[in-house]
Amino acid sequence: MRILEGRWKLVILFHLFGGAVxxxxxxxxxxxxxxxxxxxxQLRQMESDEIVQRIVHHQVxxxxxxCLTDWGQALCPALDALLTWAINKPDDDPAG
Known part of the structure; x- marks a missing residue:
């Protein structure tokens, strides 16, 4: 879970899902x-954790x-399930 901690990592992941470069x-x-x-x-941490790949084009x-590595892309179903779970939270949940 350390790989995903922080305010921005999940947001970055969602923008890179689906093969986005x-x-x-x-x-x-x-x-x-x-x-x-x-x-x-955040990108450097995710790159060192092998979730994100940095592609350098040597040009002027x-x-x-x-983009996401294959391992980073493998997170997509789990995070999609987490998002679905959060959206479908019951209104009568006593936990709030």
């Missing part, structure tokens, strides 16, 4: 409220893209 600037625009520093930090101007 996004540039850093596209991720930054897609996630309102995240700072550039935080996005870089430099181009860096991010």
């Amino acid at each position: 996004l540039r850093f600037s596209e991720l930054e625009r897609a996630i309102p409220g995240i700072s550039q520093k935080m996005l870089i930090q 101007p430099p181009k860096v893209e991010y």
Whole structure:
């Protein structure tokens, strides 16, 4: 669960699910409220945990893209189930 802790990692994962390949600037625009520093930090942690792959295109101007690794993509069904569970929370739940 350490791999998914933090405010932004799940949001980043949802943007990369389904085989999406996004540039850093596209991720930054897609996630309102995240700072550039935080996005870089989260992506680096996810890359070191082998969930996200960083693709560097050696060109001018430099181009860096991010996508999920196969292992990261394997999280999709589990997180989709968690999202479905959260959406279907009963209204009469005494826990609130």
